[in-house]
Amino acid sequence: MARLKDYYAILGVKRDATEQEIKAAYRQLAKEYHPDVNKDYEDLFKEINEAYSVLSDKDKRSEYDSLLINPDENKIKNFTEYIQEFINSIFNGEKEQKPKKGEDIKLKIFLTLEEAYLGTSKEVEYEKWIPCPDCNAKGYIGEPDKVLCEACEGTGKRVSGIFSFPRPCSVCRGRGYIIKNACSTCLGRKRIAKKSKIIVQIPPQTNDGDILKVIGKGHAGFGNKEPGDLYLRVFIQDHSVYKKVGNDIHVELPISYADAVLGANIKFRWIDGKDIDVFIQPGAECGSQKVLPGLGFQNGNLIFHIKIQIPKQLSKKQQKLIEELRKLEHEEDNKSIFSIVKNMLQK
CATH class of the missing domain: 2.60.260.20 (Urease metallochaperone UreE, N-terminal domain)
Incomplete structure (x- = not known):
């Protein structure tokens, strides 16, 4: 799972937005950025839908909020800034990829009470990006066979429609050229998704809500840069006894x-x-x-x-002893009452 997206920024609402505010924001954005209006913003429309599907569901929204380790880092000023960042990320991501550390991964890990209290070793299975083994993370086989993109005339950008800022060319993905011998395994992306299994050491006294950091087990980086880290949020399961x-x-x-x-x-x-x-x-x-x-x-x-x-069944001996105890208690009570009456009469 890649670094958490800021769904509030995508919809342009505050963290404490009501259901009505979220719904209204979604309807407006869906109308403006629907692929039927402009096909170049199909990816953005998908992100808008993704954000709404999470924030409109109470359980999903609560779960999403709980996974935000540093909420202050995700603050936004307005939706326009997010759109511009979205456009820039597309340009930067599709051009010649600069060396860059891999993204972090955030997951949940569920522990029994015994595992959390005593500590244990836990196997974690998840999916992450790894360097493409077939092209050695280059994105192409052999030497790159580049040809000028005719759609954008090599600029990597196109300006049209109702939007004032440039959009990445959908043909060359903002590069300005097309690689004819792109790797068929990663489709030129330099990385592929693969399931990974690791053993995580859970220290004793690990508490509910703790964050365990596993260095270097996130997504692969670009240009020989180090991979990201894996963050595991601890959830302790209910116990039948404790x-x-x-x-x-x-x-x-x-x-x-x-x-x-x-x-x-x-x-x-x-x-x-x-x-x-x-x-x-x-x-x-x-x-x-x-x-x-x-x-x-x-x-x-x-x-x-x-x-x-309190036993529901008694042996004869137990029953006899209990009856004797009750008789003794009554005798003691009667003695106490007799003493009280006697003292009153003597006054």
Whole structure:
């Protein structure tokens, strides 16, 4: 995936634009730059449609906004400036390519809670531009066979229609000439798309939203320039047992009625496979919490939520003991009531 385009700039709207504003901007631009009006702006029309398809969808827009690592870098002044930059990029990209570092790639990576907490090695598969192996990233085979482009008379530009600024020649793509022996593999683009697999090391305590940078694993550069970098935004998946809230980890801890009354030291198997001691104070109530500092993410807390388990079935011996306990409790209650009444009568 190439460097994120600024869809807000393409439509000429602000970051906080409403759905109505986005829709109105799209309709106006689609009307002005439709290929039926001017075929030379077919690529621009595609970008306008692409931008609208993302920003008009709430989920896609939210996902797109979350991938903007440095939003301030994508600020725009007006749509006219974007159009001019678009035109310039076409001219610069289609002429003799100057040495240029490859574009960065931004992707998502999904981790389990255990992978993020303990660290792991993760295989990442993605598509990127690599130097064309058949033409050695030259764009042609052998020596370039150049002929003057008759459509633009070698200028690389054409001015016509309702637009005041020049457009790249659609025949020679702004070069001013045509290469007759262009590489059939990359079609003269010097790069081809290819799937790539790499192993990424995930450090322990990697948090949700962290950005992992893998140097040199982006798109290939031009003219022996270094490739771009790969950026991975971390998303930690929900867990069936643990719940991550900020840097804290919450977990339910079932205990018996006896342990709740008498207190207990319970062994709990932690994420790293080791047992930790959880001391329950006598008289623990259902829903109370036991906090172990420093065991969450980045020195957060491990928080146990006490849940007292009431058995649905009892053996005869258990039932007899419980009945004796209830009888004893009633006797103690009666003694307390008798004492209160006695004290009142003596006054």
